[in-house]
Amino acid sequence: MEESHVNVTIMISSLSRIHIFLNVIVGMSILPKFVASRQNIITKNPSQIQKYINKGSTPEIMHFILKGSGKGPECEHYAKYCFPSLGLRLQDDTNKSGYDHIHIPSKLRVEQKTAGNWDVEDNSWTWQHIEPKHNWHFLLLCGIGYHEIHWFFLDRTKFNELCDKNIIKRQGDADRNSYQGWWFNYTNAKDDLIEITSNEHLDLLSKRIAPLKI
Numbered sequence: 001m002e003e004s005h006v007n008v009t010i011m012i013s014s015l016s017r018i019h020i021f022l023n024v025i026v027g028m029s030i031l032p033k034f035v036a037s038r039q040n041i042i043t044k045n046p047s048q049i050q051k052y053i054n055k056g057s058t059p060e061i062m063h064f065i066l067k068g069s070g071k072g073p074e075c076e077h078y079a080k081y082c083f084p085s086l087g088l089r090l091q092d093d094t095n096k097s098g099y100d101h102i103h104i105p106s107k108l109r110v111e112q113k114t115a116g117n118w119d120v121e122d123n124s125w126t127w128q129h130i131e132p133k134h135n136w137h138f139l140l141l142c143g144i145g146y147h148e149i150h151w152f153f154l155d156r157t158k159f160n161e162l163c164d165k166n167i168i169k170r171q172g173d174a175d176r177n178s179y180q181g182w183w184f185n186y187t188n189a190k191d192d193l194i195e196i197t198s199n200e201h202l203d204l205l206s207k208r209i210a211p212l213k214i
Contacts, residue, residue: 048116055122055146064144065116075114075142075149076100082151083199085206086110086140098134106206111136115186116144123150128171129181132163137209141193143186152193153205162189 046054052065064071064078079101080086086101093099099109111134115125125143139159141152154162162168168184186193196202 048118051117051120052146057146061144061147061149064149071116071144072112072114075144076112078149079112079140079142079151083196083202085199085203098131099136101140103137103202103206105203106209108137108206108209109135110138110140112140112142114142114144117146122146123186125186126183127185128183130159130168130183131181132159138206140196151196153196153202154189154193155205155209158192162192167192 049062049065052062057065064074067074085104087104089097089099089102098111100112101110102108103110111130113127113130115127117124118126122145123143125141127139127141130139137156139152139154141154143150143152159168162184163182167188168182171180171183194205196205
C-alpha cells in the first residue's frame with residue numbers, strides 16, 4: 001500500500017514537471033508572435049532611448065539617456081563639473097531639504113531639474129515635479145538634446161509669474177486627488193528662460209537675485 005502511494009506521488013510529480021515544461025514551450029513559441037505583432041506600434045511610438053539612437057546621439061549623450069530615471073542624479077554631478085561655483089548642500093541638509101546645490105559665491109540654494117527629449121523634435125523638454133514650497137532660490141534646468149546638453153536659469157520671481165500665467169502648471173489628476181508638484185515645457189517657457197553659457201555667466205545671474213524668505 002505504501003509503495004503504491006509512493007508511485008502515485010512520483011507520477012503526479014512527473015506530470016507536474018511535464019505540464020510546466022509544456023507551458024514554457026508554448027510560452028516561448030508565442031513570444032515571437034507577440035513581439036512581431038507589436039512592431040508597428042513600437043515603430044510609431046519609439047521609446048526615448050530609441051529616439052536618441054535614431055538621431056545618432058553620441059555615446060556621451062547616451063551615457064545620460066541610458067540611465068533612465070537615473071539621469072537626473074547623474075546630471076547633478078555633471079552640473080558641478082560644468083559649474084565649479086556649485087557646491088554640496090549645507091552640512092546638516094539632506095536630499096529631502098528641497099534643493100540640490102549651493103551656489104557658493106552667493107550662498108543661494110539651487111534646485112536642479114533634468115529632462116530628455118519627449119518628441120522626435122529636438123528641444124522637446126518637459127521639466128516635472130517642481131515643488132514651489134521647497135527651499136530653493138533659483139532653478140537650474142538641464143535639457144539633454146540629441147547632440148548637446150543645454151543649461152537654463154529661472155529665478156523664483158519669474159517662476160511665480162509663469163505659474164500665475166498657467167505656463168507652469170500643477171501636476172496631478174484633473175480632480176486634484178493627487179499632487180506631484182508643478183511642470184512646464186521648454187516651448188511654452190523659452191522666452192523667460194536664460195541659457196547659461198559659462199560658470200561666470202551663472203555667477204552673474206545669481207548676483208541679480210536678492211535672498212528670499214522661502
